Amino acid sequence: MTVFALTGLSLRLDDVRKALNSKRAALYGLLSCLGLSALLAPLILTDLPQLLSQLPALPALHDEFFAGLALLCCVPTTLSTGVILARQANANDALVLLIMLLTNVIGVLTLPFALAHVFGAAAGTALEPLVMLEGLAWTVLAPLLGGVVARLIPGVPGLVDRLRAYIRLLQQACLIATPWMTVRKARARKQAASGLTPRVATRRLVSRRTSWCTSTARRWLWWPPSRSRCT
Amino acid sequence: MHIDSATLALVAAVAFALHLTLLWGNALLCALLRLGGRGRAARRTRRALLLATSQKTLPVSVAVLAQLGNSLGEPGLVLLPCIFFHLVQIVFGSVLVAAWRSRDGV
Numbered sequence: 637m638t639v640f641a642l643t644g645l646s647l648r649l650d651d652v653r654k655a656l657n658s659k660r661a662a663l664y665g666l667l668s669c670l671g672l673s674a675l676l677a678p679l680i681l682t683d684l685p686q687l688l689s690q691l692p693a694l695p696a697l698h699d700e701f702f703a704g705l706a707l708l709c710c711v712p713t714t715l716s717t718g719v720i721l722a723r724q725a726n727a728n729d730a731l732v733l734l735i736m737l738l739t740n741v742i743g744v745l746t747l748p749f750a751l752a753h754v755f756g757a758a759a760g761t762a763l764e765p766l767v768m769l770e771g772l773a774w775t776v777l778a779p780l781l782g783g784v785v786a787r788l789i790p791g792v793p794g795l796v797d798r799l800r801a802y803i804r805l806l807q808q809a810c811l812i813a814t815p816w817m818t819v820r821k822a823r824a825r826k827q828a829a830s831g832l833t834p835r836v837a838t839r840r841l842v843s844r845r846t847s848w849c850t851s852t853a854r855r856w857l858w859w860p861p862s863r864s865r866c867t
Numbered sequence: 868m869h870i871d872s873a874t875l876a877l878v879a880a881v882a883f884a885l886h887l888t889l890l891w892g893n894a895l896l897c898a899l900l901r902l903g904g905r906g907r908a909a910r911r912t913r914r915a916l917l918l919a920t921s922q923k924t925l926p927v928s929v930a931v932l933a934q935l936g937n938s939l940g941e942p943g944l945v946l947l948p949c950i951f952f953h954l955v956q957i958v959f960g961s962v963l964v965a966a967w968r969s970r971d972g973v
Contacts, residue, residue: 639926661902661912668893668920673927684881695874697881700944705885707928707945708952715924717957724965727914735919740927747931756937771934774908775926810926 637779639810643715643805644783644798655730665735669713670743670750677706677754703755710750716807740780744772784808792828870944877883882951886959914967918960924951 655662681702714738724728747847748765787793796803894917897903903912928949932942940944 658912660902661916662901664897664902664915665919667950668916669938670894672892672896675921676885680885682953688877695871695877697874697877698940698944700940701878701881701948703939704928704945704948705881707931707939708885708923708949711920711923713919714924714953714956715926717924717960718918721918721960721964722915725914725918725967726911727967728911729915731912732919735916740924743927744972747927755960768931768934770929772930776932777932807973822891867961 637775639715639780639807640776641783642807642810644780645786646800646803647733647737647784647787647790651730652734655728658728658731658734661728661731661736662738662830664739664743665713665731669735669739670710670746674710674750674754677709677750680706680709681708681754706754707751710747710754712736712747715740716804741777744777745769745841798853870947872928875947878948879951879955882948883955886921886952886955890917890963893917893920917963922956922960923949923952928944 642676650659684705685697685699688697718732718736719729725842734807741743748768751768787796894913897913897916901909902916903909929946932939932945936942
């Protein structure tokens with residue numbers, strides 16, 4: 637949520653207005669990101685595994701990897717990387733900004749239905765689009781639009797422009813943290829399912845460390861032999 | 868679940884192939900539809916379109932996975948190609964931008 641709020645906060649609507657001259661290109665960008673690339677998703681789920689299995693000497697990939705690639709085909713365009721690269725390449729960065737805004741706002745509304753169609757048809761997984769839509773609206777749309785609205789408060793745009801470098805660093809830090817948090821939650825769920833709670837894990841860790849320290853001390857110091865050996 | 872380096876390399880290669888497919892497909896369509904006009908004037912628009920349409924967001928992918936839980940399988944494994952794709956798009960995007968800049972004589 638922090639990433640989306642910061643993106644909305646640093647979004648200059650004046651830059652977006654400049655791109656309104658390129659409506660045809662913006663429309664193509666929107667259709668390509670949300671429509672054309674999503675057409676690759678069913679191919680990735682069904683045809684790509686068969687193609688890779690026919691190639692010799694390649695390791696077998698889990699179904700989850702193909703699901704991740706199919707998910708990628710359906711999601712909107714990147715929030716900040718495209719704009720930064722466009723500026724470096726002397727490209728129309730306002731157009732990239734407009735496409736980013738359009739695809740991320742409209743994509744939140746269309747993505748649940750696209751995913752339900754792709755994964756429901758190909759993988760037989762039942763997804764609930766309306767539940768996903770509500771979750772994405774709160775996680776993505778609300779912070780993004782909240783950041784945009786916050787820029788309307790007097791003084792905020794100037795403050796954001798002064799702190800732009802720090803805001804970008806914070807965005808990247810949150811971006812780095814999000815996959816780590818997802819993996820951590822998945823691991824915690826797995827541990828809870830296997831009965832390994834944090835308290836039990838800590839107790840096991842402490843006892844293992846204690847026994848390691850004891851055995852190391854016995855190897856380096858002379859300690860009397862244990863009673864079981866004496867008797 | 869142990870993932871060996873060969874599997875990781877294959878996932879990264881497939882993510883790279885997907886990025887190239889998106890780049891190539893969109894470049895072809897932009898040229899066919901003559902988006903941005905003709906000649907050098909179209910260059911700025913087409914470069915912007917290539918960058919915008921071949922790149923995908925990681926935070927939204929994570930947000931979607933958080934909603935789906937285990938519906939698609941182990942979330943860590945589902946997220947792995949998304950992370951590789953994100954890295955590939957940054958690295959290859961930088962290479963592409965450097966090539967464009969050298970072509971422009973900057």
